[in-house]
Amino acid sequence: MDEKPHVLIFPLPLQGPVNSMLKLSELLCLAHLRVTFVITEHIYARLQRHSNIQTRFSCYPGFQIRSIPDGLPENHPRGDKFMELFDSLKVNTKPLFKEMLSCGDLGSRITCIIADGILGFTCDVANEVGIPVFSVRTVSAACLWVFFCLPKLIQAQDIPFTGDDLDILVKNVPGMESYLRHRDLPGFCRSSDIADPYIQMYKMECEENARAYGLILNTFEELEGPILSHMRTVCPNIYTIGPLHAHLQTKLAAQPTLPPPFSNSLWEEDRTCMTWLDAQPLKSVIYVSFGSLATMTNDQLMEFWYGLVNSGKRFLWVIRPDSIAGKDWESNIPVELSEGTKERGYIVNWAPQEEVLAHQAVAGFLTHSGWNSILESIYEGVPMICWPYFLDQQVNSRLVEAAWELGLDMKDTCDRRIIENTVRNLMEVRKEEFLERADWMAKSAKTCLSVGGSSYGNLERLIGDIVSMSK
Ligand code: UDP
DSSP states (O other): OOOSOEEEEEOOSSHHHHHHHHHHHHHHHHTTOEEEEEEEHHHHHHHHHHSOHHHHHTTOTTEEEEEEOOSSOTTOOGGGGHHHHHHHIIIIIHHHHHHHHHSOOSSSOOOEEEEETTOHHHHHHHHHHTOOEEEEEOSOHHHHHHHHTHHHHHHTTOSSOOGGGTTSBOOSSTTOTTTOBGGGSOGGGGOSOTTOHHHHHHHHHHHHHTTSSEEEESSOHHHHHHHHHHHTTTOOOEEEOOOHHHHHHHHHHTOTTSOOOOOOOSSOOOTHHHHHHHTSOTTOEEEEEOTTTOOBOHHHHHHHHHHHHHHTOEEEEEOOGGGBSSTTGGGGOOHHHHHHHHHHEEEESSOOHHHHHHSTTEEEEEEOOOHHHHHHHHHTTOOEEEOOOSTTHHHHHHIIIIISOSEEEOTTOOOHHHHHHHHHIIIIITHHHHHHHHHHHHHHHHHHHSTTSHHHHHHHHHHHHHHHHTO
16 A cells, blocks of 8 residues: 555646646655545536646656546536636535545545645545645635634724715724725625625635644745735644645656646636747736636726726737627727737736736736736735726735835726826836736745745745645
8 A cells, every 4th residue: 555645636627726726736746755636527627628737647657637527517607607616515525525535545545635725525525534624725825814703804894884984094904004904805895794605604614624633825925925914813834835826837847757847727728829929028017817717797807908908018918808898899899909918918818927917028927816827926026906806806906016116906897098098107117017026026936946945945844734634
């Protein structure tokens, strides 16, 4: 029997979390741990279609994937109706997960489970079968801290709030009193009803996190140190091991026999944009992408399009086919926009984002402020314009502007003149200032991953703790 420690990883079945949990899996495989990656059948089918997951992980004999039904019909939009996905996982996937753990056909005894902290049922099942659990959260520590403070915010009647008081400072999130406004709280706090299912879910799932053996976060101490000290008062055992994508790149660089990191994409990447970028001048392009879930209306699309074209800057724009509410938008594009785009822009359905952000032609990122996107941008020293869509993104975008000074927050507006001016500000008026600041933060992200750095040390500690659990 193989006595290596055996970790079971269960991510939230959405692009961002799957992406970072696959990176974590690979980091554990590199440390010679066995990994079973449990993923819903729906996500697994998409990974098989668009990523090279099978080839990539064939390098690691200790890695296996097990798929599990999420209980939803094939044509369900899942991420777009997250609450339905979440409820179905709890009702339908939970018993199947318990069966998987109990039936003993995973190759060897499971040492511990690393599961997304929002999937509290994994903690219940693990407790029932007597396996220790680590919770992973794929949002920023700051946002998680806001989730932890929800009971206090409700008690103080900070939430829910009305639309009239968006600029009031929030006094009940310790460490963020000087800059967090009502408008920067997660989008669901704007609900008029305290029984809002999102408010209740995030409040409850945070209580679950405190039951885990430890909390793994995709962040680094130099970025979120002050907030992490607050978090440690409720969750003392925190492993900050991010930015995960770069942590993996760094470890792989020391393993010349392994191929470089691969794409975990759930969409087909259009690599022609890399050739387009190669032809652009140094630090001249703004990359525009709103991640894997955000959607916009036809009108918003037009405001962004005019704003980008009128800014006079070069742009590379990801427009996911399913991200625009109106179906016929492609047939109604005004001539001046097609002309402006031909001259200075390039549009794709999905891009190899990490490579795009690392490209020397890119000097700015107009982002929806998803946590992976922010970390990828920080690591490459690319300043940001944030246009948050929902959940953690409202908090993240405030951090970018007010706490880290790495860019500009454009939340709650969608006007072509504001977009044009903000792009000019980032890419021209304040370009040097932002690039300098971003370069400084990128250097500290690189330092935390090198020998003796905070994330480097915390990953070693995590691996050490898993190994000692297996003895
Ligand atoms: N991404 C990508 N190509 C794109 C757009 C996004 O590879 O064209 C990746 C991006 O690198 C990131 C993930 O998709 O790792 C998006 O995660 P994030 O947390 O930023 O946002 P979400 O999609 O969860 O809203």
